[in-house]
Amino acid sequence: MPEPEALRVETLSRQFGGVAAIDAVDLAVRAGETLGIIGPNGAGKSTFINLISGALAPSRGRILLFGEDVTGLATEARTRRGIGRTHQIPRPFARMSVRENLLLAARHARAAHERRADREHCDAILTRTGLADVADWPAGRLPLLRRKRLELARALALRPRLLLLDEIGAGLVEAETRALIELIRSLRTEVGAIVLIEHVMDVITACCERTAVLSSGRLLTVGPTREVLADPEVAAVYLGTGEREPAPGAAPAPQGGRQSSVTPAPLLEVRGASVSYGGVRALRGVDLVVGEGEVVALLGANGAGKTTLARAISGAVPLAAGSIRFAGARIAGLAPELVTARGIGHCMEGRRIFASLSVEENLLVALPPEARARAAGRLEAVYAMFPALRDHRGKSGTAMSGGQQQMLAIGRALMPAPRLLILDEVSLGLAPIAVEQLYESLRRVRATGVAMLIVEQNIHRGLQLADRACVLAHGELRLAGRPQDIRASPELRALYVGEDAAATAPP
Amino acid sequence: MSGSGARPGQGGAARGALIALLAAVVLLALVPYLFGTYWQQLGFRALQLATLAIAWNLLAGYTGQVSLGTGAFVGLGAYAFALLGNHSAAPLPVLLLAGGAVPAVFAVLVSPGLFRLRGLYFTIGSLALAEALRILMVNLSVFGGASGIVLRAATPPFYALYWLALPVMVLALALVLVLLHSPVSLSLRAVRDDEDVARQMGVRSFRVKLGAFALTAFITGVAGALQSLKLGAIEPYGAFGMSWTIDTVAIVIIGGIATRGGPLLGTLLYVALGESLRGLPELHNAIAALVLLIVIRVAPQGLWGLLLRRPWRRATAAEASDA
Numbered sequence: 144m145p146e147p148e149a150l151r152v153e154t155l156s157r158q159f160g161g162v163a164a165i166d167a168v169d170l171a172v173r174a175g176e177t178l179g180i181i182g183p184n185g186a187g188k189s190t191f192i193n194l195i196s197g198a199l200a201p202s203r204g205r206i207l208l209f210g211e212d213v214t215g216l217a218t219e220a221r222t223r224r225g226i227g228r229t230h231q232i233p234r235p236f237a238r239m240s241v242r243e244n245l246l247l248a249a250r251h252a253r254a255a256h257e258r259r260a261d262r263e264h265c266d267a268i269l270t271r272t273g274l275a276d277v278a279d280w281p282a283g284r285l286p287l288l289r290r291k292r293l294e295l296a297r298a299l300a301l302r303p304r305l306l307l308l309d310e311i312g313a314g315l316v317e318a319e320t321r322a323l324i325e326l327i328r329s330l331r332t333e334v335g336a337i338v339l340i341e342h343v344m345d346v347i348t349a350c351c352e353r354t355a356v357l358s359s360g361r362l363l364t365v366g367p368t369r370e371v372l373a374d375p376e377v378a379a380v381y382l383g384t385g386e387r388e389p390a391p392g393a394a395p396a397p398q399g400g401r402q403s404s405v406t407p408a409p410l411l412e413v414r415g416a417s418v419s420y421g422g423v424r425a426l427r428g429v430d431l432v433v434g435e436g437e438v439v440a441l442l443g444a445n446g447a448g449k450t451t452l453a454r455a456i457s458g459a460v461p462l463a464a465g466s467i468r469f470a471g472a473r474i475a476g477l478a479p480e481l482v483t484a485r486g487i488g489h490c491m492e493g494r495r496i497f498a499s500l501s502v503e504e505n506l507l508v509a510l511p512p513e514a515r516a517r518a519a520g521r522l523e524a525v526y527a528m529f530p531a532l533r534d535h536r537g538k539s540g541t542a543m544s545g546g547q548q549q550m551l552a553i554g555r556a557l558m559p560a561p562r563l564l565i566l567d568e569v570s571l572g573l574a575p576i577a578v579e580q581l582y583e584s585l586r587r588v589r590a591t592g593v594a595m596l597i598v599e600q601n602i603h604r605g606l607q608l609a610d611r612a613c614v615l616a617h618g619e620l621r622l623a624g625r626p627q628d629i630r631a632s633p634e635l636r637a638l639y640v641g642e643d644a645a646a647t648a649p650p
Numbered sequence: 651m652s653g654s655g656a657r658p659g660q661g662g663a664a665r666g667a668l669i670a671l672l673a674a675v676v677l678l679a680l681v682p683y684l685f686g687t688y689w690q691q692l693g694f695r696a697l698q699l700a701t702l703a704i705a706w707n708l709l710a711g712y713t714g715q716v717s718l719g720t721g722a723f724v725g726l727g728a729y730a731f732a733l734l735g736n737h738s739a740a741p742l743p744v745l746l747l748a749g750g751a752v753p754a755v756f757a758v759l760v761s762p763g764l765f766r767l768r769g770l771y772f773t774i775g776s777l778a779l780a781e782a783l784r785i786l787m788v789n790l791s792v793f794g795g796a797s798g799i800v801l802r803a804a805t806p807p808f809y810a811l812y813w814l815a816l817p818v819m820v821l822a823l824a825l826v827l828v829l830l831h832s833p834v835s836l837s838l839r840a841v842r843d844d845e846d847v848a849r850q851m852g853v854r855s856f857r858v859k860l861g862a863f864a865l866t867a868f869i870t871g872v873a874g875a876l877q878s879l880k881l882g883a884i885e886p887y888g889a890f891g892m893s894w895t896i897d898t899v900a901i902v903i904i905g906g907i908a909t910r911g912g913p914l915l916g917t918l919l920y921v922a923l924g925e926s927l928r929g930l931p932e933l934h935n936a937i938a939a940l941v942l943l944i945v946i947r948v949a950p951q952g953l954w955g956l957l958l959r960r961p962w963r964r965a966t967a968a969e970a971s972d973a
Contacts, residue, residue, distance in 0.1 A: 219854050222849070228850060236839065236848070238842070238908070247837065248852070
């Protein structure tokens with residue numbers, strides 16, 4: 144007798160308006176298997192998970208869970224039959240504690256007589272996912288990466304037979320990625336089967352026997368992971384030129400940065416910047432200089448203080464000590480909109496596109512009223528840097544692919560013609576090919592003479608574009624220098640991915 | 651299974667709170683011996699409003715279904731009590747229960763339609779339903795039309811009304827507190843925080859909302875039945891009036907929405923405010939609105955939330971350091 148299939152979908156389709164988000168997909172997940180699903184942003188991966196979990200109804204097709212047709216069942220009924228899922232954008236029960244989030248899941252997934260020891264079950268999961276120390280926090284107070292971990296923990300509390308994971312590896316540094324891989328591998332014996340949507344190729348290659356590629360809602364190919372990733376067609380739609388990222392500390396790669404040894408005139412000068420949240424110091428005495436037209440990469444583990452520094456510069460969080468000068472004038476203490484008016488553009492973490500506005504309106508919104516006369520010129524300048532935006536100018540801002548939305552977010556920050564652009568995690572959650580296109584655009588931005596401060600998880604990309612790099616750890620500046628020196632530095636590995644990262648962020 | 655919503659170390663605190671609550675109930679029961687009819691009447695009104703607030707807080711605060719249908723349930727309860735009392739020899743407790751049962755059944759009947767609406771649309775839908783019901787009652791001559799119904803039974807004295815309203819409020823409070831300490835509490839709050847995800851976690855959200863809606867309607871209806879008994883005559887403008895809804899919402903928001911003690915604290919302040927402004931009826935609403943605005947501005951969790959030092963203050967700092 145053949146192994147039963149954990150999941151089978153037949154001619155599964157879903158239309159949104161006239162567009163097929165998922166188009167006649169046939170796919171089976173074997174029992175005991177971890178199946179990867181990759182594909183460009185907007186390929187329909189999340190829609191696929193929504194269809195299986197019941198959050199969306201299919202336009203056509205059938206869904207079989209362990210041989211049972213669940214197509215007509217409501218979401219909650221499917222959960223009770225063993226489907227557990229995570230959300231790409233975390234959706235915790237914000238006003239319940241982290242533990243209560245798990246308890247709820249544990250209590251509803253199974254019949255009453257199986258509900259013994261819920262609390263022990265949940266606490267074990269909290270420990271395993273590194274959330275034990277925040278078990279009693281309201282879930283809404285968790286920062287983004289911990290929310291993502293809560294998504295996984297809550298799905299595990301369901302004791303699922305089929306686990307659907309939607310991009311849980313985004314934004315992790317290497318040590319955390321390794322821990323995640325270990326966790327997913329250890330789940331194999333507990334969960335009937337796993338479907339893993341991921342842009343982090345290390346996770347796909349380490350966890351998935353087979354991988355499916357979705358492109359424009361269609362199943363492009365499915366097969367053994369190694370073969371799929373070597374497929375030239377997959378490279379064309381998804382992986383890009385296939386440039387692999389060398390590990391930090393490896394031999395220096397060719398530099399994209401400015402090679403001139405002449406230091407440009409300082410545009411931004413941060414001296415001894417400290418920031419406290421409540422009683423906790425997030426940033427201690429950090430010095431940072433960005434020259435006119437210079438590109439500086441800001442690297443460091445999660446929780447190192449990168450985003451805090453970026454937010455302090457743009458006035459979103461107040462300084463506890465230190466000074467910030469921009470173009471010679473003090474800007475510390477100014478309201479964010481005044482900082483923007485001085486010439487600092489801040490492209491924040493998460494894209495924050497206005498969904499009800501068109502692409503062009505999203506851009507125009509960023510212009511102060513007194514600059515409306517320059518609108519046409521600024522639009523042209525932004526469209527020249529991001530030609531894809533011109534092609535979609537009339538569309539809703541959120542109707543574009545993830546990579547294009549990120550371009551829109553950057554373009555919006557560029558509208559007032561800033562002299563310094565702060566980019567916070569712009570490659571997060573993007574397909575490799577989209578990251579590549581985004582960084583191509585950033586080269587065009589640099590060519591216009593705008594200075595940039597890039598907060599990046601993707602060390603390789605950040606260092607490629609940067610003239611100089613700084614590494615933060617525990618809120619302190621640990622390392623600064625030219626990209627090739629930083630990359631070659633054995634300290635980088637220790638600071639960025641080694642014991643240090645493991646200590647600051649639980650696995 | 652043992653695990654309710656209780657956390658370790660809270661057992662002692664919960665027992666202390668229970669003892670304090672019982673002591674308060676005993677003291678409240680003594681009010682008619684100690685104070686005159688003015689206080690008895692005021693006490694009745696406070697107990698009635700507290701009952702309404704407790705019910706609304708369950709639905710809006712803990713289940714996230716912000717209904718503006720309180721007036722409709724009060725009216726249905728009042729009419730059910732009056733009609734059944736006039737046409738049968740049923741004893742008072744049965745009449746009060748009927749006053750709760752009729753709105754509860756009504757809630758169940760309208761829920762398939764009403765629950766299609768979410769968030770703000772549910773709120774507007776409940777308001778429209780309440781208004782439609784009021785207009786219907788005004789025009790329905792079977793139930794006395796605009797002039798209403800006169801009760802055949804004599805109106806009891808104030809102390810008797812007070813002693814009736816007290817157990818009603820205490821039972822409503824006990825019912826809601828027990829519910830909030832049961833596993834059901836998690837389901838209610840999960841539906842409130844994110845209904846779609848709650849369903850993905852296996853919560854049958856329709857049933858959860860229906861249960862909370864029906865229970866709220868029941869408790870609200872009993873409070874309406876008490877109004878019928880107190881007045882001895884009811885008419886649709888007063889029984890189905892918007893002021894029931896406005897008073898209830900204001901009390902819960904001032905006291906603290908989604909807090910256990912908020913409805914009681916809010917009632918105390920709201921009734922005290924109303925009494926102190928009795929000489930200025932034209933200013934009463936304006937001042938009440940001002941208090942409401944200030945509370946929303948400085949204490950979004952209400953005065954009860956302000957009283958409790960938020961224990962996760964420290965946690966916030968730790969979280970921020972993670973960002």
